[in-house]
Amino acid sequence: MSEIAIKELLYKIADDQLILGHRNSEWTGFGPLLEEDIAFSSMAQDKVGQSQAMYQLLHELGEAEPDTVAFMRNSDQFHNCQLAELPNGEYDFSLIRHFLFDFAYAIRFEMLSNSSYVPLAKLSKKIQGELRYHTMHANTWIKQLGSATEESISRLQNSLNEAMPYALGIFEPSPYEAELKSEGIFDGEEALKEKWLAKITEVINQTQLQLPDITTLEPKMGGRAGQHTEHLQPLLDEMAEVFRIDPTADW
Amino acid sequence: MYSEAQILEWLEEVKDPEIPVLSLVDLGVITNIDINEHRVAVTMTPTFVGCPAIDYMKQDVIEVLNSYGIDNVDVQVNFDEPWNSNKITDKGRKALKDFGLAPPPKHNLIVDIDILDNIECPNCGRNNSVMKTPFGPTACRSIHFCNNCKETFEQFKPL
Numbered sequence: 394m395s396e397i398a399i400k401e402l403l404y405k406i407a408d409d410q411l412i413l414g415h416r417n418s419e420w421t422g423f424g425p426l427l428e429e430d431i432a433f434s435s436m437a438q439d440k441v442g443q444s445q446a447m448y449q450l451l452h453e454l455g456e457a458e459p460d461t462v463a464f465m466r467n468s469d470q471f472h473n474c475q476l477a478e479l480p481n482g483e484y485d486f487s488l489i490r491h492f493l494f495d496f497a498y499a500i501r502f503e504m505l506s507n508s509s510y511v512p513l514a515k516l517s518k519k520i521q522g523e524l525r526y527h528t529m530h531a532n533t534w535i536k537q538l539g540s541a542t543e544e545s546i547s548r549l550q551n552s553l554n555e556a557m558p559y560a561l562g563i564f565e566p567s568p569y570e571a572e573l574k575s576e577g578i579f580d581g582e583e584a585l586k587e588k589w590l591a592k593i594t595e596v597i598n599q600t601q602l603q604l605p606d607i608t609t610l611e612p613k614m615g616g617r618a619g620q621h622t623e624h625l626q627p628l629l630d631e632m633a634e635v636f637r638i639d640p641t642a643d644w
Numbered sequence: 645m646y647s648e649a650q651i652l653e654w655l656e657e658v659k660d661p662e663i664p665v666l667s668l669v670d671l672g673v674i675t676n677i678d679i680n681e682h683r684v685a686v687t688m689t690p691t692f693v694g695c696p697a698i699d700y701m702k703q704d705v706i707e708v709l710n711s712y713g714i715d716n717v718d719v720q721v722n723f724d725e726p727w728n729s730n731k732i733t734d735k736g737r738k739a740l741k742d743f744g745l746a747p748p749p750k751h752n753l754i755v756d757i758d759i760l761d762n763i764e765c766p767n768c769g770r771n772n773s774v775m776k777t778p779f780g781p782t783a784c785r786s787i788h789f790c791n792n793c794k795e796t797f798e799q800f801k802p803l
Binding site for chain 1: 692693694695696723724726727728776777778779780781783787801803
């Protein structure tokens with residue numbers, strides 16, 4: 394089995410989960426409602442935990458310890474999509490990003506639960522169940538606020554327009570698409586994108602929001618190859634600040 | 645030489661640190677016990693992948709077995725046999741209810757949103773409740789409101 398292809402796949406998934414998990418944790422203490430504060434904090438805990446389990450799989454393939462991988466790299470060594478690293482903005486943007494990202498990931502893990510790479514298949518099956526609560530949460534709020542007041546609808550619509558080119562960057566093709574498919578490891582970004590688009594269209598159609606025409610959008614690619622916006626490095630500096638004071642400290 | 649039943653009985657003493665009435669055995673997170681003359685190997689799996697309590701539980705398993713004179717204890721955490729909420733035993737379900745936490749409804753491994761409403765209230769026993777939020781004080785609990793006794797309660801989430 395192509396180890397380099399598996400590593401590339403694991404890194405992008407782990408980095409996506411870690412970076413969005415960190416962004417979600419920035420809502421702790423600032424949520425617009427107590428329940429939302431707890432929801433984003435809980436999703437942060439899930440995502441950071443899921444990323445750790447993915448880094449552990451990488452460690453078993455010879456990569457460094459999960460903490461070292463998470464805290465000691467610079468932005469050009471991260472493979473997350475740019476969507477994950479964008480600042481939280483206001484609640485409407487965080488909610489739209491959560492909706493677009495978590496549906497993509499719920500489907501990605503569903504696909505991976507049949508992967509021929511067994512350790513990833515087992516973990517994905519487990520994570521898939523947890524993500525149902527994330528997509529349920531996103532769904533509830535998108536449906537409510539997407540059909541509520543003029544302000545809630547226009548705020549979500551603006552955020553949707555802004556986030557969509559970045560969301561398409563989730564599906565940036567891997568250099569190993571052919572190997573991943575032929576070896577039965579993963580059915581590929583294009584297949585994932587199609588399923589995702591069908592799912593989010595189904596939800597958006599139950600609201601007064603309009604899905605932007607994706608054929609006219611320029612996807613924000615490059616994240617998978619280490620090209621990031623100016624927002625990622627400050628996030629990493631803050632996230633790793635304590636760890637880097639003494640990487641050998643016991644907690 | 646110890647029997648598996650004996651080890652399981654001792655492990656009844658190890659409780660979920662966040663739900664101190666529920667043992668790891670009743671929680672269903674002990675997935676395998678392997679015994680040979682000098683060594684006991686316990687395999688565990690977390691309820692949620694990011695469960696912060698797993699390291700404490702692992703340490704507690706080692707300490708309890710050490711206290712019964714088993715010096716060589718090896719605890720592995722993996723996803724070979726992933727946890728789901730159906731694995732909570734009937735005794736565990738009763739313990740949860742007595743603790744004031746609604747036990748997770750049994751399901752066919754595909755959690756339908758419908759099973760999250762009208763959960764039986766652990767305070768008054770009626771099935772007339774709504775889920776307020778799927779995210780509670782820990783990753784494994786959701787928050788519900790009982791329309792009958794007007795109490796807010798938590799549920800151990802079905803997963």
